[in-house]
Amino acid sequence: MVVPEMIDRAENAGASRESLEGGDRPTSRQPRESPPAPAESGVEESALPRRPSLRVSFDADSADLLPPARAALDRLIAEVSDRTVVELTVVGHAARFGSAASSQALSEARARVTAEYLARRLKVAPESVVVRGAGARQPIADNETEEGRSANRRVEVEAVIE
Numbered sequence: 001m002v003v004p005e006m007i008d009r010a011e012n013a014g015a016s017r018e019s020l021e022g023g024d025r026p027t028s029r030q031p032r033e034s035p036p037a038p039a040e041s042g043v044e045e046s047a048l049p050r051r052p053s054l055r056v057s058f059d060a061d062s063a064d065l066l067p068p069a070r071a072a073l074d075r076l077i078a079e080v081s082d083r084t085v086v087e088l089t090v091v092g093h094a095a096r097f098g099s100a101a102s103s104q105a106l107s108e109a110r111a112r113v114t115a116e117y118l119a120r121r122l123k124v125a126p127e128s129v130v131v132r133g134a135g136a137r138q139p140i141a142d143n144e145t146e147e148g149r150s151a152n153r154r155v156e157v158e159a160v161i162e
Contacts, residue, residue, distance in 0.1 A: 052079055053158040056114070057150060060097070063109035065117060073114070076157065077121050083161040085122050089130040090115040091156045095149035096136040108133030114155045122159075 054076045056069040065073070092111030094103040108131070115131045118124070141148035 050083070050161050051158055052076060052161070053156065055154050055156050058110055058153045058155070060095070060149070060153060061106065063092075063106060063113050065113055069114075070117070073117055073157075074121075076159070077118065080122065080159055080161050085124045085128070085159050085161050087128050087130065087160040088115065088118060088122070088124050089158045089160075090118070090132070092131075092133045093138060093140075093152055093154050093156070094133075094136045095152040096139065096143040097149065100135060104133055104135035106133075107135050110153075110155045114157060118157065118159075 054072060056065075056072050058064070058069070059066070090111045092107035092109070092114070094107045094110075096103065111131045111133055115129050119126070119129050136143070136152065139148070139152045140154075141151035143149050143152060
């Protein structure tokens with residue numbers, strides 16, 4: 001089963017450029033400036049790039065993008081379609097099953113197929129796409145249970161947009 005978890009990790013600028021360069025840093029006696037009010041659209045524009053991210057899961061021993069994974073990737077594409085993607089990072093993972101070499105190859109295949117799907121639709125230059133396989137070295141759940149192994153069979157995507 002593919003379970004997408006859309007996470008929007010837009011970075012917040014906590015201080016102005018001038019305060020970071022010195023001079024008017026807020027102290028305990030000076031209140032911090034309020035963040036800028038959102039634009040009329042309800043979306044705050046920021047000079048910093050946004051970093052929407054996504055995680056999709058895969059079936060055991062498979063790098064096939066199933067329809068629910070494609071739907072999650074399509075939602076990410078729709079979210080960033082009016083912006084420029086300056087970097088796309090895709091990291092594949094595998095549950096601990098079989099040899100380290102087979103887990104590594106499977107994680108790389110998952111990352112590659114996901115990156116190709118996104119890059120083609122987002123029109124991202126090949127040199128702006130980072131694809132890595134982490135094998136089974138970075139589990140997010142216990143590999144001793146089917147639920148844990150299912151969570152570890154994943155690809156994590158992060159897009160830096162302007």
